[in-house]
Amino acid sequence: MAYVTSLFARKMVAAAGEGVDGPALLQAAGLDPEGAWDPKVMIPDTAYYDLLEGIAEQTDVTDLPVRGGASMRCDDYGALGLAWKAAPDLRGSLSRVERYARLWTSVVSYEVRPDPQGTLFILHRSGPRRLGLRLSNETTLASAVSLVRQVSSAPFVPLEVLIRHSAPKRTDAHEAWFGCPLRFDAELDALRISDEALGRANILGDEGISRYLTSHLDAELSQIAPEDTLVRRARDAIAQGLSEGVPKMEDIAHELGLSGRSFHRRLSEQGLNFQGLTEETRRDLAEGLLREPNYTLAEIAFLTGFSEQSSFTRAFKRWVGVTPASFRKDHASG
Incomplete structure (x- = not known):
């Protein structure tokens, strides 16, 4: 069975707001509504998708991925979030995610791929593209942009956002958040990023701290079966x-x-x-x-x-x- 961090479930319920029965949704996913927001507590991916679809039964979720993604903070991810901030530039931050994402999910893998028009930061996720999975993919791309903006030394806007599934009924919130063209029904789920943005120094980039944190993450990664x-x-x-x-x-x-x-x-x-x-x-x-x-x-x-x-x-x-x-x-x- 595949797992994701319970942090995502709690963040999405919080982003949904008072229009949903948050405690009931979290309990259905096997979580204590009053429990700590611990990213190391994992839940099955199907339970997470069920939770997102449960939110959709209670409220309009068209804008939920943007609100949920925008709420993500580097510090939510523990050592990985610190390693993201301490990387010397955005390319280094994305490379950290490509290598260490396994620490918070066994559902998704990431790839940093050179592209004639820049570089693609690709989200790989298998399985039927049910509503919960589609919402999760949109949220992941929105959260990636949120995390980049928290560390970038200049305003960040992707060149393009690629999303494999069809567009929701409205995309105005998506367009406002990403600030760039969105292409639905694409061949990939990905952000296309300029080489200039990738090479831009991070605000808190520190090579020494970065080496220390990545050695810590390597130790954690080695403990995963x-x-x-x-x-x-x-x-x-x-x-x-x-x-x-x-x-x-x-x-x-x-x-x-x-x-x-x-x-x-x-x-x-x-x-x-x-x-x-x-x-x-x-x-x-x-x-x-x-x-x-x-x-x-x-x-x-x-x-x-x-x-x-x-x-x-x-x-x-x-x-x-x-x-x-x-x-x-x-x-x-x-």
Whole structure:
């Protein structure tokens, strides 16, 4: 299972304001509404997406990603936030995120990629693009701009914002916040940044402090079990192969660069087996697709590895306790 920091959940509930039942939303995500805002407390990514969709059921969330992103502060991220501030320039700050994002999420990875028109700071996130995931991606891009503006020695505006999903019903708040062209239905989720902005000195850049903090972060990173990444990669590979039927363990192992025996052993060391991991992946994928109205039940059955819709219906009812149609009626993201 993939996780994100509970800090994001608390920030988004706070950004939603009095129009939502914040305590109930946090409790549903497994958090104590009165608990400390500890970024090291993690929640499943699905619980976070459920929380965002719960907010959407209670209030208009068109502007929520901008408000939530704007509320993010470097100091919220502990040592990583300090390392962001202490980096000598913006390129260094983004490189810190590219390397150490794993400390606060196993859902997202980042990439700093050279581009003919500058440099792309890319957000990589797999999974069905349900409403919660879309809101989360917009928030992540908005928060990246907020964090840059907190350390930049000059006003910062990206060259362009790229967002893979379609535009919300209004984009005026997005345009005002980013201050640059926004391109929805793009091929990536990313900020395009000028080389001039990347090389600009950070206000609090300090090479000595930066080295100290990155050594601390390297130590933290080394304590994260690499098997978490293996399971996530395996789930991604299973999900991608389901449209051709249920994949075999040996095929997934080969895709991960492992022997079947080694893959089986490493799953067993975590109390997992391939059949269970496949069932969990199919269920999570089905739930995500059912939240999207543009997929028919027959298409979802195919995408989750079933040759017949009736077989999918029986399996889904066994997993969740209700039929796919009933689940869709109760959880459609609209």
